[in-house]
Amino acid sequence: MGPSEILSDVARNWPIYVSMPFVAAAIGYVTKVVAIEMMFRPIRFIGRKPWLGWQGVIPRRAAKMAGIACDTMTSQLITPAExxxxxxPRRVAEEIKKPLVDTISDITREVAAATQPDLWEALPDRVKNMVxxxxxxxxxxxxxxVMQQLQQDIDSVFDLKEMVVTNLVRDKALLNRIFREAGHKEFRFIARCGAPFGFAIGLLQMVAWAVFREPLLLPGFGLVTGWATDWLALKMVFFPIEPRRFFGLFTWQGLFLRRRAEVARDYGNLIASEIITPRNVVEAVLKGPLSDRLFAMVQREVHQLVDDQAGLARPLVVVAVGGRRYQQMKQLVTEKALERxxxxxxxxxxxAGDAMDIRNTLMTKMRQLSPAQFERLLRPAFEQDEWMLIAVGALLGFMVGELQIVVVEFLAH
Incomplete structure (x- = not known):
């Protein structure tokens, strides 16, 4: 087509040409929103496994994602010893003194009644209360x-990484929250920048269509728009890691890296309130894979306590209840103590929450990370199946481009 024919066609079909950059902007925006949501939703697989269906990238790879997040946390931010x-230990004993006294009372009576009910019932109340x-x-x-022994060899009874990974794999919604809240501004940026990027590509599409009028141009540009805007937005979030001057006009650093202080605050709050909590730590110590070592430690100390309290009367107690029954009694005391x-x-x-001060510890340590180390907090969420997210954006753009052809041909006739 000559210049006059091109101008004539543009004048005759100007609504079509005007719509192209706006449609491309919409493609850029929608593909970003879809790509972001595909990272997190759905939490459970929908469809027919293994290939026909979808599960959010992060929930699907929950164990690996949790492991990556925990590796950074435990290797560079906080340790079980901290x-x-x-x-x-003395303050802990003081804090739990009242419930401990009540628990000991119950356990003593339960164990005595279970191991030697006749003997226990025959004792005067004064003697029972004295015991x-x-x-x-x-x-x-x-x-x-026991607390002092725990502190001296905490790694033998407490696996911080196992506790964190177990909690995050069990609660995939919480795992999603970690990545969503740490990068909420970055996700918003990715979605918003899709429109201007797409609009710019749409302007090129408009010129190419006016010159060549090739039907494949529209889906081709749609594919490029979906792919390029996804790829570029992801790169702008994390790269460059260090501030860099471009064209001598402006300085740019990956958006996530520029928000270190804010991310550190949000991340510290979430981890301290949802994951490394006193309750979760106690549960991990009591029920985790190393709990048998804690049981052995408590058992040793409880048995010693029982023997000490029997004192000079121990031989008589052993005779009264029997050697085997005496050992069973000590074992039952241990089990009841751990149960309560x-x-x-x-x-x-x-x-414990105030003393451990997980929130401020994480905030301080995160601010001390190098830019490369800090980038690893969120980057793994994008690295997993990143190609698939970009491919989905390209496919959506291609489909919209095909729809554009139908609309253009309809309006042209």
């Missing part, structure tokens, strides 16, 4: 001693 090292009171007085020392421990230590949650 979590427990700030707790004062209970004596053990109650010693119990805080037991707690303090979560509700007992709950009284120290507020103190």
């Amino acid at each position: 979590v427990f090292g700030r707790l004062d 209970v009171s004596r053990i109650q007085r010693q119990a805080p020392r037991l707690v303090e001693k 421990m979560p509700e007992t230590v709950a009284a120290a949650e507020e103190y």
Whole structure:
């Protein structure tokens, strides 16, 4: 087509030409929103496994995502020794003293009634109360001693990474929140920048259509718009890692890297309030894969306490209840103590939360990370199946381009 024919066609079909950059802008925006949502939704697989259907990238790879996030957290931000090292064993014993006294009273009576009911019932109330009171007085020392042993060898009974990964894999919505809240401004930027990027490509599309009038141009430009805007937006979030001057006109650093202080605050708040909490830590110690070592530690101390309280009367006690029954009694005391421990230590949650100070620890350590280390907090969420997200954007753009052809041909006739 000559210049006069091109101008004549543009004048005759100007609504079509005007619409092209706006349609491209819409493609750019919609493909970004879809790509972002595909990272997080749906939480559970919808469709027919393994290929016909979809599950959000992060929920689908929950174990790996949680492991990556936890590797950064445990290797560079916080350690089990830091979590427990700030707790004062004596203060913990003091905080739980009241529920501990009640628990010891119940356990003593339950164990005595279970192992030697006739003997226990025959004892005067004064003697029963004396036995209970004596053990109650010693119990805080037991707690303090066990706490000191925990602090000296915490890695043998507490696996911080296993606790974090277990909680995040079990609660995929929480895993989503970590990445969403850490990068909420970046996700908003990705969605918003799709429109201007797409509009710019649409202007080129408009010129190409006026000159060549090739039907494949529209879906081709739609594909390029979806692919290029996804790719460019992702790059602008994380790159360059260090501030860099472009064309001598402006300086740019990956958007996520520029928000280090804000991300550190939000990330620290979420981890401290949802994951590394006193309750989760206690549950991990009591029920985690290393809990048998804690059981052995508590068992040793409880048995020693029982023997100490039996004192000079121990031979008579052993004769009265039998050697095997005496050992069973000590074992039952241990089991009951561990069984009641979560509700007992709950009284120290507020103190433990303040003392561990996970929030401020994470904030401080995150600000000390190098830009490259900091980038790894969110980048893994995009690296997994990033090509697929970009491909979906390209496919959507291609489909919209095909629709454009139908509309253009309809309006042209």
